[in-house]
Amino acid sequence: MSLNKSMHPRNRYKDKPPDFAYLASKYPDFEQHVHTNLAGRAMLNFKEPEAVRALTCTLLKEDFGLTIDIPLERLIPTVPLRLNYIHWVEDLIGGQGEPRRGIDIGTGASCIYPLLGASMNGWHYLATEVDDICFDYATRNVEQNNLSDLIKVVKVPQKTLLMDALKEESAIVYDFCMCNPPFFANQLEAKGVNSRNSRRPPPSSVNTGGVTEIMAEGGELEFVKRIIHDSLQLKTRLRWYSCMLGKKCSLAPLKEELRKQGVPKVTHTEFCQGRTMRWALAWSFYDDVTVPSPPSKKRKLEKSRKPLTFMLLQPTVKELQSQASSIGCPSNPRPVETITAWLEKTLSDLKVLYKRVPCGRKEQSLFLTVVENTWIHGRQRRRDQGRHLRELPRAPPSGISTTPSSVTAHGQEVQKEVPTETQEQEVNATGQEVMQPQSPGAVQHFLFKCLVNVKAEEQDVAVEIHWVEGQNKDLMNQLCTYLKNTLFRVVAKPLGT
Numbered sequence: 326m327s328l329n330k331s332m333h334p335r336n337r338y339k340d341k342p343p344d345f346a347y348l349a350s351k352y353p354d355f356e357q358h359v360h361t362n363l364a365g366r367a368m369l370n371f372k373e374p375e376a377v378r379a380l381t382c383t384l385l386k387e388d389f390g391l392t393i394d395i396p397l398e399r400l401i402p403t404v405p406l407r408l409n410y411i412h413w414v415e416d417l418i419g420g421q422g423e424p425r426r427g428i429d430i431g432t433g434a435s436c437i438y439p440l441l442g443a444s445m446n447g448w449h450y451l452a453t454e455v456d457d458i459c460f461d462y463a464t465r466n467v468e469q470n471n472l473s474d475l476i477k478v479v480k481v482p483q484k485t486l487l488m489d490a491l492k493e494e495s496a497i498v499y500d501f502c503m504c505n506p507p508f509f510a511n512q513l514e515a516k517g518v519n520s521r522n523s524r525r526p527p528p529s530s531v532n533t534g535g536v537t538e539i540m541a542e543g544g545e546l547e548f549v550k551r552i553i554h555d556s557l558q559l560k561t562r563l564r565w566y567s568c569m570l571g572k573k574c575s576l577a578p579l580k581e582e583l584r585k586q587g588v589p590k591v592t593h594t595e596f597c598q599g600r601t602m603r604w605a606l607a608w609s610f611y612d613d614v615t616v617p618s619p620p621s622k623k624r625k626l627e628k629s630r631k632p633l634t635f636m637l638l639q640p641t642v643k644e645l646q647s648q649a650s651s652i653g654c655p656s657n658p659r660p661v662e663t664i665t666a667w668l669e670k671t672l673s674d675l676k677v678l679y680k681r682v683p684c685g686r687k688e689q690s691l692f693l694t695v696v697e698n699t700w701i702h703g704r705q706r707r708r709d710q711g712r713h714l715r716e717l718p719r720a721p722p723s724g725i726s727t728t729p730s731s732v733t734a735h736g737q738e739v740q741k742e743v744p745t746e747t748q749e750q751e752v753n754a755t756g757q758e759v760m761q762p763q764s765p766g767a768v769q770h771f772l773f774k775c776l777v778n779v780k781a782e783e784q785d786v787a788v789e790i791h792w793v794e795g796q797n798k799d800l801m802n803q804l805c806t807y808l809k810n811t812l813f814r815v816v817a818k819p820l821g822t
Contacts, residue, residue, distance in 0.1 A: 331597040333412040337388065338405040345369060348383050355383040377401050381435070391440050393466045399434040399459055402505075406603065407437050409596040410503065410569055411445065416617045417565045417592075417607055418500045424449060426497065428563070430486055430504040430552070431455070432478065434462035438503050443475040450476045451499070453490050455483050487555040491562060501565040506548040546575050549606070550582060557586055560610045567607040569596070576604050583608050593619050632778075632789040633805040637664060637812065639784040644816045664786045664812070665689040665779045671811045675699045677804075684778065691777040692793075698772065698800060700807040775801050 332339040345367035349356040358376035359367050370376050374397045384404045385391040395401055418425055425448045429438045432452035439450035452467075454460040460480045467476045481490050487502065549568045556566045570576060576593060583591050590609040594617070595602060609616075637645075642660045649663050650656065652670050668691065672679050677695050684690035773795025780787045790805050792798055 331595075332405065333409045333596070335412045335415075336405060336408050338408070343380070343384060348387060352383050352386070355379045374401065377403075380404075385437075385440075389441065389444055391444060391470055393435055393437075393440070393470075394462060395435050396458060396462060399456075399462070402433065402435050402437045403598060403601075404437075406596055406598040406601060407441060409598070409603075410505075410605065411438065411441050413594055413596075413605060413617075414442075414501050414503060414565075414567065415446070417567065417614075419615060425500040427451075428487070428490070428499055428502040429453065430502060431506070432459070432463050433505070434459040434466075436463035436466045436476070436478065438505075439476040439478075440466065440470060440472065443472045444470070447475065451490065452476055452478045453481045454478065455481055484551075486552050487559060487563075491559065498561070499563045501567060502552075502563055504549075504552060504568045506545045506552075506568055506570075544575075545570055545572065546578060549575070549579055553579070553582055553586065553588075553608075556588075556608070556610075564611050564614060565607055565609050567605060570604040570606060573602070573604055576606060579606055590614055590616050592616050595620055632791045633802060634787060634789050635805065635809045636782070637786045637788065641813070641816050642784075642786050645812065648815065660784075660786050661687065661689050661779050661781050664788065665691070667812055667815065668777065668779070668788070668808060671808055675807075679777075682776070685780075688778055688780040690779075693775050693777060695772045695774070695795075695800070695804065696770065698803075700804060772796055772800055773798070775804075 345359050349359040349367060358373065358379045359369060362368050369380060378395050378397065378401045381395070381401055381404055382393060385393055388404075414427070425446065427439075427442060427448055427450050429436075429450055429452045432439060432454050436452055439448075439452045442448040442450060452463060454463055457480075460478065464478045467473055467478055479490060491497075549570070552566065552568060556563070570579075580591060580593070588608045588610065589612065591607070593604060593606045595604050642663065645667055646658060646660065646663045649658050649666060652666060654663060654666050658666065669679065672691070672693065676697065676699050677693055679691045679693045682690045682692045774793040775795075776791040776793060778789040778791070780789065788808070790801060792801055795801075
C-alpha cells in the first residue's frame with residue numbers, strides 16, 4: 326500500500342503503513358490474498374475485491390478490535406482514507422473528548438464511520454441507509470461489536486438525506502454530519518469514461534459499490550447541493566455539516582453555492598491515501614465554532630531545482646589555459662581562474678550583466694542579470710560580424726584624429742555608446758571593460774537572474790548554474806548550452822585561426 330505523506334498528521338498509517346507479511350502470518354483469511362514479488366516484498370492485488378475486503382476487515386480487527394462483514398457487491402471502504410475523515414471531524418468539533426453526536430448519511434454495509442467514531446472516541450451516531458442489503462449488514466456489524474448503545478442504524482426512504490431522518494429527533498442538536506456521497510452521475514462516469522484525464526493512470530483499486538452507493542442523479546455535485554438545501558432549513562440543528570468529494574472540480578461550485586446562500590462559516594480540506602485524493606467541505610451556521618484553516622496552496626513546496634552543470638575535463642582545461650593570454654589573462658592562471666575568465670569574455674560578448682560575488686577558496690562565483698536573449702541565432706550573428714570586419718574601411722593615415730565609432734551593416738558610422746547614469750565601467754579578470762549596473766536594483770526589467778559557480782574537481786573544472794529568479798527557466802538552459810559550446814569551440818578552433 327503506497328501511502329501519501331500528506332495524510333492527516335494523526336492518522337496511524339501516515340508513517341507506519343500496514344505490514345502485509347505480519348498480518349498474513351497472523352490472519353489466515355488475509356494470508357491467502359498475499360503474494361511475494363521478486364524483490365521479496367509481500368504484495369496485495371487491489372484489483373481483486375476479495376483481497377480489498379480481506380485487508381479492510383483485517384486492519385479493523387488488528388488496529389481497532391472491530392469485526393465486520395461486507396458483501397462483495399457493496400462498497401468496500403479503505404481504512405486509512407476513512408480515518409482521515411474521522412480525524413478532520415475531530416478538528417471541526419474541537420477534539421476527541423466529551424460525548425459527541427453525529428449523523429452518517431448513507432452509512433453503507435460496513436457502517437465504518439460510526440464504528441470508528443464510536444470505538445475511538447465514544448461518539449453517538451445516527452446512521453441512515455436507503456439500501457436494504459446495506460441496512461441489514463450495517464445493523465449486524467453494529468450488534469456484533471456491541472455498539473448498539475452508541476450507534477442507531479435507521480432505514481430511510483430513497484432520496485432522503487437529513488430532513489426526514491431528523492423528524493423524530495426534534496429535540497437533539499447534533500455536533501456534525503458526515504457523508505460519503507455517490508461520486509458519479511451514470512455508469513459511464515463510474516467506469517472512468519469521459520471523466521478522467523486521459524493522461525492520468527487508471528484507478529489502482531477495484532470499485533465494488535452498489536448503484537445507490539456510487540451513483541446519483543447529477544452526481545456528487547447535485548447530491549451535496551441537496552444536503553446544503555436541507556441545512557438551510559435545519560441550520561442550528563447541527564453545528565457542522567460536512568461531505569466528502571471525489572472530484573476537486575466539485576469544490577468551487579459548492580463553495581459558491583454556500584456563499585450565495587449566505588452561510589457564514591465554510592472550510593474545506595483534502596484527504597490523501599497513496600494515489601487516491603479526496604476533498605471535503607464543511608459549513609456551519611454557528612458563530613462560536615472554530616473554523617480549521619484549509620490546506621495552504623503553498624503546502625506542496627517546489628522541489629529544490631538541481632543546478633545545470635557541465636564538466637570541463639583536464640585536456641580541455643589545459644588547452645584553454647594555453648590560450649588564456651589571448652583574452653588578457655596573466656601567465657600560468659589557475660584552472661578555475663582560466664574558466665572564469667573565458668566565461669566572463671563570453672558573457673561580455675553577449676552583453677550579459679555580471680558581477681563577481683564572494684565564494685569558497687577553490688571556486689569563483691558570478692551573479693548574472695540577463696536583460697536580453699542575445700545568444701539566439703549565434704552562428705548567423707558570427708557570420709554577420711565576419712562580414713562586417715571584411716567591409717570595414719582602412720585605417721586613416723597617421724596624424725588624422727577620428728571620433729571613436731563603429732560601422733553598421735549598411736556602412737554607417739555610429740558613435741560608441743556612452744555609459745548611462747545607471748551603469749558604470751568595470752574591468753574584469755581579462756582586462757576588458759564591461760558595462761555593469763551600479764546596483765542590482767538598478768535593473769528593473771530582466772529575463773532572469775542566476776548564479777554561476779566555477780569549481781575545481783581534482784584535475785577537472787565543473788560549472789554550475791543556479792536559478793535565482795525570472796520569467797523562464799528554459800532561457801537559463803539555453804544560456805548554459807551556449808556557454809558550454811563556446812568553450813568547446815575555442816578548444817576545437819583556437820582564437821585567431
